[in-house]
Amino acid sequence: MTAPLVAKTPADVDVIASEIARVAALAKAMPPAWDGAKVAHGFTGTQGENLGRVLPGRGVALASDLKSLGITKPIPHVFEKTLAMKAVEACGGRERLALGAAAMLLGAKLGALGMADALLSLPLFVGPITNYDGIINGRANGKGEDVVFWLATQTTATALGWHTPIRSTTRFPQGTFAPANIPGGTQLNRATPGSLVRGLTNPSGSDKKYLLSVGWTSSSTLNMVLLVDMLVASGGISTNVITPQTVSTPVLTRYTTGAGVLATLEVTSQLSTTAANVTITYTNQAGANSRTSPATGLTTSANTGRLVPVEVGPWIRLQADDSGVRNVESITVTAAMGGTGVLCLYLYEPLHFLPGVATNIYVERDSTLQIDGLTELVVGTDSELGFLSWLVMPNGSSTGNINTFLRTVAG
Numbered sequence: 580m581t582a583p584l585v586a587k588t589p590a591d592v593d594v595i596a597s598e599i600a601r602v603a604a605l606a607k608a609m610p611p612a613w614d615g616a617k618v619a620h621g622f623t624g625t626q627g628e629n630l631g632r633v634l635p636g637r638g639v640a641l642a643s644d645l646k647s648l649g650i651t652k653p654i655p656h657v658f659e660k661t662l663a664m665k666a667v668e669a670c671g672g673r674e675r676l677a678l679g680a681a682a683m684l685l686g687a688k689l690g691a692l693g694m695a696d697a698l699l700s701l702p703l704f705v706g707p708i709t710n711y712d713g714i715i716n717g718r719a720n721g722k723g724e725d726v727v728f729w730l731a732t733q734t735t736a737t738a739l740g741w742h743t744p745i746r747s748t749t750r751f752p753q754g755t756f757a758p759a760n761i762p763g764g765t766q767l768n769r770a771t772p773g774s775l776v777r778g779l780t781n782p783s784g785s786d787k788k789y790l791l792s793v794g795w796t797s798s799s800t801l802n803m804v805l806l807v808d809m810l811v812a813s814g815g816i817s818t819n820v821i822t823p824q825t826v827s828t829p830v831l832t833r834y835t836t837g838a839g840v841l842a843t844l845e846v847t848s849q850l851s852t853t854a855a856n857v858t859i860t861y862t863n864q865a866g867a868n869s870r871t872s873p874a875t876g877l878t879t880s881a882n883t884g885r886l887v888p889v890e891v892g893p894w895i896r897l898q899a900d901d902s903g904v905r906n907v908e909s910i911t912v913t914a915a916m917g918g919t920g921v922l923c924l925y926l927y928e929p930l931h932f933l934p935g936v937a938t939n940i941y942v943e944r945d946s947t948l949q950i951d952g953l954t955e956l957v958v959g960t961d962s963e964l965g966f967l968s969w970l971v972m973p974n975g976s977s978t979g980n981i982n983t984f985l986r987t988v989a990g
Contacts, residue, residue: 592649599630602639603656609635634658708789708990714947717990722786724989726778730981732799735882736973739802741893742884743845743925744978745773745809745968758923760815762827767809767966768959774809774966775983779956781964782989788964790954791986793931794943795969799979801935802972805893807927808833808957808965810840816910818850818877818920823860823909826924830906832959834928837905838864841894841929843886843970844922850881851918857888858911859895859924864903872896874913886970887922893970930954930967935974943984956987 602622620633631641638656645651645659708714717723730744746755754772758765769776782788793806811828834840842859856874863870873896875888886893897904904926931954933944946954956964967985971978 595630595648596650596654599639599641599650599657600654602630602633603654606633606635607638607656708787708953708988711947713990714789714791714988717988722989724779724987726776726985726987728775728983728985730969730978730983732980733884733973733978734976735884736976736978737878737882737885738975739972740878740881740889741843741886741970741972742978743886743968743970744884744981745845746847746884756812758812758814761813761924762825764811764813764826764829764924766811766829766832766961768832768961768963769965769967770963771966774968776956776964776967776985779964779987781958781962786989788956788958788987788989790930790946790956791988792943792945792947793933793983793985794941795933795981795983796939796941797935797971797979797981798939799977800938800974801978801981802974803935804933804972804981805929805970806931806933807929807968807970809968810834810926810928810965812923812925813907814847814921814923816844816922816924818855818912818916818922819918821912821915823911825909826859826907828907828924828926831926832961832963833957833965834903835905835960836864837862837903839928840864840903840905840926842904842907843894843925843927844888845925846881846883846885846887846920847923848919848921849883850877850879850887850920851916852879853914853916854879855912855914855916857913860908860911861897861904862906862908863897863901864905866905868906868908870898870901872898877912877916879916893972927968928957928965935972938979 622630622633629642631639634640638658640658645654645657708717731747733742733744733747736742754777756765756771756773769779769781779788795804810831810833813826813828816824831837831840842861844857855877857877858874859872861870862868875890875896878885878887878889881887888895890896907924907926910924931944933942936942946952958964969981971981
């Protein structure tokens with residue numbers, strides 16, 4: 580952090596304090612860009628002093644201590660330098676030396692002030708990766724992992740319908756999975772056969788894993804693709820049973836409140852030509868159970884790999900005011916469709932929409948350049964990263980061979 584500029588004439592402490600308090604209150608009231616895109620803006624005092632940085636949605640991070648400015652009382656939403664920051668500066672940015680220096684400073688402070696006061700001086704902004712330097716350092720120190728994978732074409736696709744290549748038997752990395760039938764199902768994670776990121780390792784210690792960029796290309800035209808973290812799968816749902824079928828999906832290990840979690844149904848055995856609607860009864864993101872989705876038509880004659888229903892895209896509409904699914908309790912099909920139609924329920928967290936362009940054109944989304952910032956690959960309560968997969972919308976009867984490249988970093 581840049582050292583404060585010295586004013587040519589003595590500064591009025593009260594004026595500086597009032598200016599800091601005013602800017603801090605404004606910053607706190609701003610939309611929280613700091614938490615997402617890590618946006619910060621410098622600001623100066625009335626005489627050109629460098630006072631620090633504005634953190635939208637959080638407050639002000641000072642370039643020095645309040646005491647050094649002659650201010651003896653705390654100001655709301657104002658954060659001063661921490662022991663770790665001072666140590667890093669004193670060591671010229673060399674983090675290993677800074678760690679030792681911070682430990683010595685903390686030890687001295689523990690002796691002088693006691694545990695509670697010392698802990699209040701620990702870092703507010705030091706932690707997981709927050710800027711390009713963190714990305715560069717992480718990848719330079721062996722914490723970057725990149726994965727290339729290939730998905731074989733589905734030739735039974737339906738134009739403009741959503742599909743999942745999750746069960747493709749010829750893919751790289753190789754592997755498929757068979758979810759447990761209802762009631763119950765399978766908790767999915769990085770290590771589950773069929774995950775696109777089995778080649779990644781889980782972050783260790785206090786590190787988190789971040790998705791830096793993801794790109795794809797296909798030998799057939801795809802209108803769009805959706806990268807998702809698949810959470811659970813419950814198979815064996817019959818389209819010939821018209822009474823409620825108990826599902827009782829497994830407990831979520833990631834996104835455990837269900838906020839933002841969506842539900843969809845995959846055709847695992849082709850549906851017949853008889854029309855029928857489907858509803859799900861579920862627990863929402865607030866923990867309210869027995870919520871019911873609107874009745875929506877299943878797609879007759881839908882092939883395996885097709886996602887249904889298709890009314891609003893690759894997810895099932897929820898009851899009004901709900902924004903996520905924590906658990907699916909039951910599924911009801913309103914009319915026996917005949918044939919051998921079977922469905923599999925998925926709960927998933929959407930990560931990235933990517934547009935389709937044309938055949939064999941590579942499209943990439945760089946999270947580090949987007950307004951929402953880096954995308955964290957969440958580690959679950961089982962200490963595993965998630966099961967990443969594609970949902971795709973082909974323009975014709977084939978998804979094409981899909982090639983994907985994914986970059987990550989831990990820190």
